[in-house]
Amino acid sequence: MLSWAIAAVAVLICAALMMNLWRLIIGPSVQDRILALDTMYINSIALIVLYGIHTGTSMYFEAALMIAMLGFVSTSALCKYLLRGDIIE
Amino acid sequence: MASWVEIIVACFLLLGGIFMFVGSLGLVRLPDLYTRLHGPTKATTLGIAGILLASSIMFSIKNGGLSVHEWLITLFLLITAPVTANMLAKTALHHDVKMLSRSRGHELMEPARHRYGPEGASENTKSGTESNNSKLP
Structure with a gap:
């Protein structure tokens, strides 16, 4: 039961990652690409968990927490750069 | 591990996986950036909350004791997803990314954009706030 569910959810998350990659490639504006990258971070956290x-083993949660923090910081840094032309003023 | 625990964990996992898939489908299928922001920030956050809840239930019962790592990640993502969406929408407004023609609030886009212009912010501030005050309800 659980192994079937894990396999099905892994397939769903990998399909979601492929769709995010598609949006990252074709995205018409820069903001679309940033959004796709942020969603890829969240999907990769789900895959690690x-x-x-x-x-x-509960060893991977530190890695997941690290990816969550780095994803937020990098997204906000990219937004800040696009908004003001500089990251730290 | 008891079979009812496996059933509960599998239900939460499937719920989370379906929500994450739907969020990414919205990212691909929706027509413009401002609608596309809704998919990842709402559906994907709910999906990862489901997956982390399943993990929390499983490790709590397996190790005996309460497993709170996952709640930390869930809390962090629930806090940061709206902030990210807000910053992205603000960036898109300032870069003049086009809305759908049938979406509401086109007349509010220009004053919101001139409030803090990306170039020449100091000289735009005065006219920006004036037009802002006159156009906002």
């Missing part, structure tokens, strides 16, 4: 459930 899913792998942690699969192996049964």
Whole structure:
């Protein structure tokens, strides 16, 4: 039961990652690409947590937390750069 | 592990996976940037909350004790997703990314954009606030 669910959710998340990659490639504006990158961060967190459930170790949550923080900081830095032309004024 | 725990964890995992898929589908299918912001910031956040809740239930029962790492990640993402969406929408306004023609609030776009212009902010400020005051309800 659980292994079937893990496989199905892994397929769903990989399809979501491919769709995000598609938006990252074709995105008409820069903001679309930033949004696709941010969504890719969140999807990769989900994939890491899913792998942690699969192996049964809780070792991967630090990596997931790190990716969450880096994703937010990089997205806000990119937005700030586009908005003001500078990151730290 | 008991089978009912597996069933509960699998239900939350499937719920989260479906919501994440729907969020990314919205990112691909929706017509312009301002509608596309809704998919990742709402559906994907709910999806990852479901997956992390499943992980929390499983490790809580497996290790005996409460597993709170996942709640930390969920809380962090629930706080940062609206901030990211707001910053992206502001950036898109200032870069004059086009809205759909049938979406509301076109007349509010120009004053919102001139409030802090990306170039020449100091000379735009006065006229920007004036037009802002006259056009906002």
